[in-house]
Amino acid sequence: MFSVRDMGVDLGTANTLVYVKGKGIVLREPSVVAMRTDTGAIEAVGTEAKQMIGRTPGNIVAVRPLKDGVIADFQTTSTMLRHFIRQAMKTKSNWSGKPRVMISVPSGITAVEKRAVEDAALEAGAKDAQTIEEPMAAAIGAGLPVGEPTGSMVVDIGGGTTEVAIISLGGIVTSRSIRVAGDELDEAIIQYIKKSYNLMIGERTAEELKIQIGTAIPGLEEGQMDIRGRDLLTGLPKNFTVNAKEIGEALSDTVSSIIEAVKVTLEKSPPELAADIMDRGIVLTGGGALLRHLDKRLSDETGMPVVVAENPLDCVAVGTGKALDNYDVYRRRSAMMRKAQGRA
Numbered sequence: 001m002f003s004v005r006d007m008g009v010d011l012g013t014a015n016t017l018v019y020v021k022g023k024g025i026v027l028r029e030p031s032v033v034a035m036r037t038d039t040g041a042i043e044a045v046g047t048e049a050k051q052m053i054g055r056t057p058g059n060i061v062a063v064r065p066l067k068d069g070v071i072a073d074f075q076t077t078s079t080m081l082r083h084f085i086r087q088a089m090k091t092k093s094n095w096s097g098k099p100r101v102m103i104s105v106p107s108g109i110t111a112v113e114k115r116a117v118e119d120a121a122l123e124a125g126a127k128d129a130q131t132i133e134e135p136m137a138a139a140i141g142a143g144l145p146v147g148e149p150t151g152s153m154v155v156d157i158g159g160g161t162t163e164v165a166i167i168s169l170g171g172i173v174t175s176r177s178i179r180v181a182g183d184e185l186d187e188a189i190i191q192y193i194k195k196s197y198n199l200m201i202g203e204r205t206a207e208e209l210k211i212q213i214g215t216a217i218p219g220l221e222e223g224q225m226d227i228r229g230r231d232l233l234t235g236l237p238k239n240f241t242v243n244a245k246e247i248g249e250a251l252s253d254t255v256s257s258i259i260e261a262v263k264v265t266l267e268k269s270p271p272e273l274a275a276d277i278m279d280r281g282i283v284l285t286g287g288g289a290l291l292r293h294l295d296k297r298l299s300d301e302t303g304m305p306v307v308v309a310e311n312p313l314d315c316v317a318v319g320t321g322k323a324l325d326n327y328d329v330y331r332r333r334s335a336m337m338r339k340a341q342g343r344a
């Protein structure tokens with residue numbers, strides 16, 4: 001007899017990751033679904049669907065169902081979640097029964113949406129499902145001592161949302177979630193290129209520019225990249241070269257918004273916890289933490305030490321996996337919250 005292995009799912013706006021207890025991360029796919037507009041039938045999910053963004057014929061659309069940091073399209077989110085959970089179950093030949101699933105969700109989603117995410121996991125074959133707030137999962141995954149009476153601060157910069165939280169004794173003391181993260185950085189690049197060069201580029205090209213030559217401090221990076229866009233005057237494709245300084249300038253205001261959210265959260269922190277954070281430093285997680293010199297700029301502007309977590313893209317998924325060890329605690333907590341909401 002093999003034991004059932006439980007699963008943690010990072011249901012992100014940009015990427016979905018599945019962590020299987022005892023195996024680690026077994027699935028890592030973009031949170032994208034391609035569907036036929038006429039019948040609603042699913043054409044592709046994940047990497048294959050992401051490649052279709054901006055390239056679909058009229059009868060197919062490639063959508064990101066969680067694009068704006070919330071579940072924008074619930075039905076499609078459920079379908080995608082089901083697909084990934086089933087795929088992850090196939091990666092292990094010796095499942096003996098149904099797994100319990102811990103799913104991280106953006107902290108801004110409603111109780112009804114949380115319930116619906118859990119239902120989607122049940123439909124996919126889970127025995128039971130619970131949700132955990134993304135910044136809590138990120139902090140656990142980054143190895144912060146969340147259960148201790150000491151303040152830890154995590155800034156999770158994903159695709160759709162930046163979640164800033166101060167955690168102590170297993171709970172979120174104060175937090176802020178803004179819809180400014182990787183997608184907004186990409187959009188800032190699109191707007192900059194449009195304004196400076198009269199050229200239109202797609203969101204995937206903008207993301208590539210950000211990843212390859214982006215910087216949070218303009219002037220600190222060398223480098224350039226050749227790209228292709230559409231000339232807005234002639235309507236024709238055109239090749240051109242952009243340098244790191246320009247991309248740094250394009251990103252600067254959006255980076256400032258993220259830093260402002262961190263400052264506001266710090267200002268609301270009880271003094272004892274602020275002192276703990278001063279000792280340990282602010283921990284950056286999520287793909288956005290990989291933007292060059294973001295740690296330095298945040299440290300310069302807040303006067304606090306800042307560290308980038310090891311494998312920032314994996315922290316939330318690893319955190320959901322570790323949270324499986326306390327599955328019953330989360331289960332009891334959400335049952336209590338549901339009861340309290342029912343009474344209110």
Ligand SMILES: Nc1ncnc2c1ncn2[C@@H]1O[C@H](COP(=O)(O)OP(=O)(O)OP(=O)(O)O)[C@@H](O)[C@H]1O
Pocket residue numbers: 010011012013014015016069106134156157158159160161162181182183207210211214285286287288289290291292312313316
């Ligand atoms: N090297 C890099 N530099 C800058 N940004 C990066 C880098 N690598 C990935 N990203 C960005 O990180 C974002 C995805 O991060 P992540 O997978 O943590 O998000 P998510 O968890 O899906 O989103 P959310 O937390 O909003 O639900 C994308 O916007 C991507 O462009």
